[in-house]
Amino acid sequence: MNTADLRIDGPRLIDRLDALAAIGAIDGGGCCRLALTDDDRRGRDLVVGWMRELGLTVQVDAIGNVFGTRAGRRSGPPVMTGSHIDTVRTGGRYDGNYGVLAGLEVVQVLNNAGIVTEHPLCVAVFTDEEGARFAPDMLGSLVHAGGMPLAEALDLRAIDGARLGDELARIGYAGDLAPGTIRPRAFVELHIEQGPVLDAEGSTIGAVQDLQGISWQQLTITGQSNHAGTTPMRLRHDAGYAAAEVAHFVRGLTREIGGAMVGTVGRIELHPNLINVIAARATLTVDLRHTDETVLQQAEARLAGFLRELAEAEGVRIETRPLARFEPVLFDEGIVRRIEAVAARLGHTPKRMTSGAGHDAQMLARQCPTAMIFVPSVKGISHNPAEHTAPADLAAGADVLLHTLLDLAQDTTP
Amino acid sequence: MNTADLRIDGPRLIDRLDALAAIGAIDGGGCCRLALTDDDRRGRDLVVGWMRELGLTVQVDAIGNVFGTRAGRRSGPPVMTGSHIDTVRTGGRYDGNYGVLAGLEVVQVLNNAGIVTEHPLCVAVFTDEEGARFAPDMLGSLVHAGGMPLAEALDLRAIDGARLGDELARIGYAGDLAPGTIRPRAFVELHIEQGPVLDAEGSTIGAVQDLQGISWQQLTITGQSNHAGTTPMRLRHDAGYAAAEVAHFVRGLTREIGGAMVGTVGRIELHPNLINVIAARATLTVDLRHTDETVLQQAEARLAGFLRELAEAEGVRIETRPLARFEPVLFDEGIVRRIEAVAARLGHTPKRMTSGAGHDAQMLARQCPTAMIFVPSVKGISHNPAEHTAPADLAAGADVLLHTLLDLAQDTTP
Numbered sequence: 001m002n003t004a005d006l007r008i009d010g011p012r013l014i015d016r017l018d019a020l021a022a023i024g025a026i027d028g029g030g031c032c033r034l035a036l037t038d039d040d041r042r043g044r045d046l047v048v049g050w051m052r053e054l055g056l057t058v059q060v061d062a063i064g065n066v067f068g069t070r071a072g073r074r075s076g077p078p079v080m081t082g083s084h085i086d087t088v089r090t091g092g093r094y095d096g097n098y099g100v101l102a103g104l105e106v107v108q109v110l111n112n113a114g115i116v117t118e119h120p121l122c123v124a125v126f127t128d129e130e131g132a133r134f135a136p137d138m139l140g141s142l143v144h145a146g147g148m149p150l151a152e153a154l155d156l157r158a159i160d161g162a163r164l165g166d167e168l169a170r171i172g173y174a175g176d177l178a179p180g181t182i183r184p185r186a187f188v189e190l191h192i193e194q195g196p197v198l199d200a201e202g203s204t205i206g207a208v209q210d211l212q213g214i215s216w217q218q219l220t221i222t223g224q225s226n227h228a229g230t231t232p233m234r235l236r237h238d239a240g241y242a243a244a245e246v247a248h249f250v251r252g253l254t255r256e257i258g259g260a261m262v263g264t265v266g267r268i269e270l271h272p273n274l275i276n277v278i279a280a281r282a283t284l285t286v287d288l289r290h291t292d293e294t295v296l297q298q299a300e301a302r303l304a305g306f307l308r309e310l311a312e313a314e315g316v317r318i319e320t321r322p323l324a325r326f327e328p329v330l331f332d333e334g335i336v337r338r339i340e341a342v343a344a345r346l347g348h349t350p351k352r353m354t355s356g357a358g359h360d361a362q363m364l365a366r367q368c369p370t371a372m373i374f375v376p377s378v379k380g381i382s383h384n385p386a387e388h389t390a391p392a393d394l395a396a397g398a399d400v401l402l403h404t405l406l407d408l409a410q411d412t413t414p
Numbered sequence: 415m416n417t418a419d420l421r422i423d424g425p426r427l428i429d430r431l432d433a434l435a436a437i438g439a440i441d442g443g444g445c446c447r448l449a450l451t452d453d454d455r456r457g458r459d460l461v462v463g464w465m466r467e468l469g470l471t472v473q474v475d476a477i478g479n480v481f482g483t484r485a486g487r488r489s490g491p492p493v494m495t496g497s498h499i500d501t502v503r504t505g506g507r508y509d510g511n512y513g514v515l516a517g518l519e520v521v522q523v524l525n526n527a528g529i530v531t532e533h534p535l536c537v538a539v540f541t542d543e544e545g546a547r548f549a550p551d552m553l554g555s556l557v558h559a560g561g562m563p564l565a566e567a568l569d570l571r572a573i574d575g576a577r578l579g580d581e582l583a584r585i586g587y588a589g590d591l592a593p594g595t596i597r598p599r600a601f602v603e604l605h606i607e608q609g610p611v612l613d614a615e616g617s618t619i620g621a622v623q624d625l626q627g628i629s630w631q632q633l634t635i636t637g638q639s640n641h642a643g644t645t646p647m648r649l650r651h652d653a654g655y656a657a658a659e660v661a662h663f664v665r666g667l668t669r670e671i672g673g674a675m676v677g678t679v680g681r682i683e684l685h686p687n688l689i690n691v692i693a694a695r696a697t698l699t700v701d702l703r704h705t706d707e708t709v710l711q712q713a714e715a716r717l718a719g720f721l722r723e724l725a726e727a728e729g730v731r732i733e734t735r736p737l738a739r740f741e742p743v744l745f746d747e748g749i750v751r752r753i754e755a756v757a758a759r760l761g762h763t764p765k766r767m768t769s770g771a772g773h774d775a776q777m778l779a780r781q782c783p784t785a786m787i788f789v790p791s792v793k794g795i796s797h798n799p800a801e802h803t804a805p806a807d808l809a810a811g812a813d814v815l816l817h818t819l820l821d822l823a824q825d826t827t828p
C-alpha cells in the first residue's frame with residue numbers, strides 16, 4: 001500500500017498525554033513523577049498496559065528500561081524510538097512523555113493500517129533520564145549503552161537515601177533482560193526542544209544534528225570580609241566583585257567565540273551577603289557548552305587563564321571543582337537527512353539544530369545511527385509546569401516520527 | 415598645675431574593657447550585647463556603677479541615653495565625650511565600648527590629679543548605636559539631636575518583635591530627662607577605625623575630619639528563567655548576568671571618580687540559583703559612599719543611567735528601592751586641628767581621615783562643634799570577634815582624648 005498519506009491521530013496522542021500527566025499531577029498542569037517512585041510505577045504500568053493493548057512484546061531489562069517491540073518481516077535488530085517518562089520535581093507533561101507516547105501512536109497507526117514493516121519497531125522507555133532523584137541523569141540509557149556497569153548503577157543512592165536496585169524491585173521493574181541486549185538498527189528520539197529557538201523562529205520541526213558538550217565547574221572564591229564604608233578600594237579583596245567579574249568574563253567569552261558557544265553563571269552565593277560588608281567568600285557555577293570539543297576546551301582554558309589573572313589582581317583565592325563534563329555528540333548525518341526529507345515531504349521547512357540539553361539519544365548514539373526530532377517549546381520553557389507545545393506541533397512532530405521510522409523500518413538494504 | 419604630663423593608665427582601661435566584654439561574651443573574644451537586652455542592662459549597670467564610683471552625676475534620658483557629668487568651675491554646657499556599649503550579634507569588644515571607657519579613664523586621671531576643669535565634662539553612653547536589634551542605627555544620638563521624635567522612637571519594633579519603649583522600661587533605663595536637654599559645648603568621640611587605613615599605614619592616631627555620605631539601594635532585576643544549554647545567547651534575559659554587570663559597573667565607577675569614592679555590591683541573590691538555569695530574578699544591594707554630597711549624587715545618577723541602559727540591552731526589568739541615604743557630615747575644623755595638635759604634642763603623626771562608618775558623633779555634630787579620634791583596627795576587622803587594637807594604641811588614643819578634652823574644657827573664651 002501507499003503509506004505516504006498515513007497520519008497520526010492528534011487527539012488520541014493528546015488523550016494519552018493527558019492520561020499519563022494525571023499521574024503525579026501538580027498545580028499548573030505539570031507533573032512530579034520522580035524516577036522509581038510509586039507515581040513512576042503507576043506511569044510505567046499505564047504505558048506498559050497500552051503497549052500490550054497495541055500487541056507489542058514487552059521486555060524489561062535489569063535497570064528497568066522497558067522495550068515494547070512490534071515484529072517486522074525480518075527478525076533482526078529493531079528500529080527504535082522512545083524517551084523517558086520520569087520527570088523533575090516541577091516538571092511539565094511533555095518532556096520525555098511525548099517521545100514515548102508518539103512512539104505508541106506510530107504503532108497504533110501502523111496497526112490500524114495493517115502494515116508490517118521490514119524490520120521490527122521498538123518503543124523504549126528509559127529509566128531515570130532526569131537524574132532528579134538518582135544522579136547521574138540519562139542513567140537507563142547510559143547503562144543500556146554500556147557506559148556504566150549494572151552493579152554500580154543498582155547501588156546508586158537517591159537524594160532520599162534509597163538504593164536504586166531496591167527501588168526498582170519495589171516497584172516491580174527489575175527485569176531479567178541484560179542491559180544492551182536489544183541493540184537497535186537505528187534510533188530516533190522525538191522530543192520537545194526545551195529551548196526557545198523553534199518558537200522564536202516560527203519553525204515546527206527541528207532536525208537535530210548534534211548535542212552540545214557540557215562543562216560544569218563550581219568556583220569558590222575566598223577574599224577578605226571588610227567594612228564597605230571604611231575599606232578603601234585599593235585595600236579590598238572582594239570575593240563578590242570577583243564572582244561578578246567571572247560572569248562578566250563568561251558573557252564576553254561567548255560573544256567572542258560566537259556561534260554555538262553558550263555560557264551561564266546561574267548560581268552565585270555570597271558570604272556573609274550583607275549590604276555593608278565586602279564579601280569574604282563567593283560560590284558560583286560556570287556552565288559552558290559547545291558542539292565542538294576543541295572549542296569547548298579552548299573556552300575552558302580561556303576561563304582558567306582569566307581566573308588566574310583575576311585572583312592575582314583582586315588578591316583572592318579561586319578554587320575550581322569540575323561538576324560535570326560531557327563531550328559533544330555528533331548524530332548520524334544519514335538519519336538527520338532522512339528527518340529533513342520527511343519533514344519537507346510533509347510541508348515543513350525543517351531547521352537543522354543542536355540540542356542544548358542532554359537526552360537518551362546521546363547514549364544510544366554509542367550503539368547505532370541516531371538522531372532526534374524537535375518540536376517547539378512555547379517561550380522555551382521546560383522543567384516547569386508551564387511547559388507547553390501547541391497540539392498542532394505535537395501532531396506534526398509525531399507525523400515526522402511516523403514517516404522517519406517507516407523509512408528506516410522499510411529499508412531493505414542488508 | 416602643669417597638666418601636659420598627665421597620662422591615662424593603659425592597664426586600668428583594659429581591665430574595664432575586659433570586665434565589660436565579659437558580659438555577653440561570645441567565642442573568639444567577642445561580644446553579643448544587642449540593645450536593650452538583659453545583657454545590655456548588665457553592661458549599662460556596670461558602666462553606671464563605675465560612673466558613680468568616679469563621682470559623676472548620672473542622668474538617663476527618655477530614650478535611655480546615659481550621661482555622667484563631672485562638675486567644672488562653670489555650670490554651663492559640658493564638654494562631652496562618649497559612644498555606645500551595644501554591639502552587633504557577632505561584635506568585638508572595642509567598637510563603642512572603647513570610647514565610653516576611655517572617657518571614664520579620662521575622668522579618673524583628672525580625679526586622681528585633683529583637677530577641676532573650667533567647663534563640666536560629660537561621658538555619654540548612647541542607646542542602640544548599632545541598630546542590630548532596633549533599626550535605624552545611631553538611634554539614641556539621633557533622638558538626642560532632635561532627628562527623630564521620642565514617641566516615634568519608643569514605638570519602634572525590634573527584629574524579635576519587642577517594642578523599644580517597653581524594653582527600655584523593662585531593663586530600667588527609661589529615664590526622666592527629656593532628650594536633648596544636655597546640649598554640649600563640644601563633642602569628641604574616640605573610636606576604633608573599623609577600617610584598614612591606619613593599620614596599613616602604620617599610623618596610630620586618626621584625626622577624623624568628615625564622615626562619608628551613604629547611599630544604599632536594593633535592586634530587583636527580573637529577567638526570564640530558561641535552560642542554560644538550549645537558550646542561545648541572543649535570546650537571553652539573564653537577571654544573574656545583569657546583577658554581575660551592576661557590580662562590574664560599580665567598581666568601574668569608583669575607579670573613575672577615584673579619591674574618597676567607595677562602592678560595594680555586598681549582597682546578591684539569584685532565583686532559582688541553579689547551575690543550568692538562566693536566573694529569572696536577582697536581588698542585590700549597592701552601597702555607595704563619598705564625603706562630598708555633590709559627588710555622591712553624581713555617582714547615584716551615573717548608576718541610574720547605567721541601569722536604564724542595562725535593562726534595555728538585556729531585556730530585563732530593574733526596580734530600585736532606596737534603603738538608606740545619609741548626607742556626608744563635615745566635622746568641626748577647629749576641633750580636628752586641636753586633635754592634630756594634641757597628637758603631635760604626644761609624639762604622633764596624626765592622619766587626617768574620613769570615617770567610612772556611621773557614628774554617634776555625626777548626630778552630635780548637629781548640636782555642637784564635633785570631631786572624632788580614631789585608633790587602628792588590626793587588618794580593619796570589625797563587627798567580628800576578631801576585632802583587635804593593640805593595647806599601646808588603645809592607650810595612645812585615650813591620651814589624645816584626655817588632652818583634647820582638657821584643652822576644650824579649659825577653654826576660657828566665653
